[in-house]
Amino acid sequence: MTDSRPRLDHVVLWVRDPIAAAGFYEKAVGLEPLRVDEFAAGEVSFPSVRLNEETILDLAPRDRAHGMDMLPGAADSAGHPVNHVCLSLPAAAFDALRARLQEHGVPVTGLSHDAYGARGHARRSFYFRDPDGNVLEARHYDWGSGQEL
The missing domain is CATH 3.10.180.10 (2,3-Dihydroxybiphenyl 1,2-Dioxygenase, domain 1)
Structure with a gap:
């Protein structure tokens, strides 16, 4: 039987320095960092940290807010x-x-x-x-x- 209840997949947090933020969440909070090396190499837009097997926190760089154009006004959420x-x-x-x-x-x-x-x-x-x-x-x-x- 498949559980069809909605699940929280991810939350996007605006951060100044995604690598430093990933370090904070790893060292101070104890979460597993994801895609940090790929972000540092310019291969992905942001790193993440794993909260549990189903949920991650994405660490989006504030200076790239202009690229968050999935719907009108989305870029305005940077800093909020x-x-x-x-x-x-x-x-x-x-x-x-x-x-x-x-x-x-x-x-x-x-x-x-x-x-x-x-x-x-x-x-x-x-x-x-x-x-x-x-x-x-x-x-x-x-x-x-x-x-x-």
Whole structure:
């Protein structure tokens, strides 16, 4: 049986330096970089980082916004990031991310509790910014307790 539910494939984030952004997402956030060497060699338009087996974050260079002409006005979105992107993690990975961000000197907010999201109420969450000002939220539900939501 095929699961035909919609899935989030990718989110495009505007960044000043895609290679530096990929490094941030790899080292501070722990995501796998994709196509960085190909981008550096001029073979692809942007690199990405893998969030999970189904979803990636594309790191689009702001200075190439003029080429984003898939529909009228699309190039005008450069410099207007989404409000935030939320990463949902198991409890241990949530704790590891927070520690890794702090080790890299990335400011993080205090913990929020019981915030509502796609899987119900999250146990804990916090926010941080990438070097380009994109806001990310990290959260976990009850995954650390063996209770999957």
